Amino acid sequence: MTIRWKHLIVLAIIAPVLGLGIGWSGLMSVRASSGHWAVTDWFLHWVMRNSVSARAVSPDKVPPLDDPGLIPGAAGHFETACATCHGSPAQPRPDSVMAMLPPPPDLQTVVPEWSDGELFEIVKHGVRFTGMPAWPTQSRDDEIWSMVAFLKKLPEMDASAYIKASGLHGMGQAGEVSPLPITCESCHAESKLNDGSLVPRLAGQSEAYLLSALKAYTGKQRPSGIMQVAVGTLPAESLPELAAYYARQTPSVREAVAQDPALIEKGKTLAEVGRASDKVPACLSCHDKAGANPAYPKLSGQNSAYLRQQLLLFQAGTRGGSSYGHLMSEAAKGLTPQDMDALAAYFSQR
Ligand code: HEC
Ligand code: HEC
Ligand code: HEC
Incomplete structure (x- = not known):
């Protein structure tokens, strides 16, 4: 018994020292270019899925998401804050982000794999060690739900539906990418807003x-x-x-x-x-x-x-x-x- 205890104590001292030694030696590669081993990739995704599903909002706490007023603000924000990494129906993911590890997935394909409560958890808190950012403020759950409502619509959107929803303009044919970025008018144009919109009218305000x-x-x-x-x-x-x-x-x-x-x-x-x-x-x-x-x-x-x-x-x-x-x-x-x-x-x- 005493011998076992001694072994354990020695191991407890040696293991961290060995770990530090390997870290110090530079043998561990942090190169994104060499990718993960398949097993590491599987493990990281498994951990991510478990973490997200353990913290997901339960279905009875999900607010109604079918209100069309939720979409325009979220769609415009998606174009400015998400499409740069995830691409959109109007634009594939740029090569620069495809070299990230992990590369940001095409959301049109993966969104259906997640429940509403899981999407909320991911969009609100982001995903550590991946580049997926948290929502810029933690106190506006209502905005995050509007993004979830938009994500649910994304898989069935084609380029022209997306362009219309996000307020991208200066576009020719659907699929042709606009050189003009999202502007105030993409979201606030009088012609886009109606009584059900969560984006406010600005015209004539003091x-x-x-x-x-x-x-x-x-x-x-x-x-x-x-x-x-x-x-x-x-x-x-x-x-x-x-x-x-x-x-x-x-x-x-x-x-x-x-x-x-x-x-x-x-x-x-x-x-x-x-x-x-x-x-x-x-x-x-x-x-x-x-x-x-x-x-x-x-x-x-x-x-x-x-x-x-x-x-x-x-x-x-x-x-x-x-x-x-x-x-x-x-x-x-x-x-x-x-x-x-x-x-x-x-x-x-x-
Ligand atoms: C800097 C790049 C970057 C930006 C900007 C970004 N994401 Fe991500 N996102 C990622 C990466 C990388 C992952 C993959 C995480 C993983 O595989 O564990 C991811 C994962 C996700 C997922 C989970 C999909 C899956 O199956 O892994 C959702 C949903 C998501 N992002 C939504 C968004 C939304 C909405 C926005 C904008 C508010 C956004 N992302 C902005 C990089 C980004
Ligand atoms: C992606 C969509 C989007 C874009 C782009 C956008 N806005 Fe907004 N704007 C919103 C939303 C949504 C709100 C409501 C936010 C809130 O709940 O506080 C808002 C609120 C405002 C308000 C507050 C109005 C009030 O009655 O209190 C002003 C002012 C405003 N925006 C001006 C601008 C200007 C100027 C620009 C361009 C630089 C701009 N917005 C770009 C979506 C957008
Ligand atoms: C004592 C003065 C005062 C009274 C009374 C008052 N408000 Fe306000 N209200 C304000 C001020 C000041 C703001 C702007 C706050 C800010 O953003 O700086 C405001 C903002 C608002 C806004 C946000 C508008 C926008 O464009 O974002 C709404 C909605 C509103 N008030 C509704 C009401 C309603 C409904 C009542 C009556 C129940 C009311 N207010 C009573 C002073 C008042």
């Missing part, structure tokens, strides 16, 4: 507010993986230009969406007088009134899906913004989900 929103994204006070990537590489001096550009635009006239008149009426009352018992203030005391502080955003005519989403974020304490942001978090505290539906319906049609 310049002061637009600028403060852009600064809140670049300064990371307002978490959004999609907008952080969209504005992250812009020089600081272009932010005022962009804010001025969008403030000057006239919003296009839209057809009214059929909404329950009782719902709109409920939203109107809340907006005009609030509800003292729950400390809900009258929204119109700050928003959309003559002489209002220009740093308060205009809500009238904004997409109802976007309005509702932002109210949820304010209430959860996730949405930051300008130095006035706390006023709005306070205002959202006493709202029920039904109030949010009513307010979003009312303002979007106002």
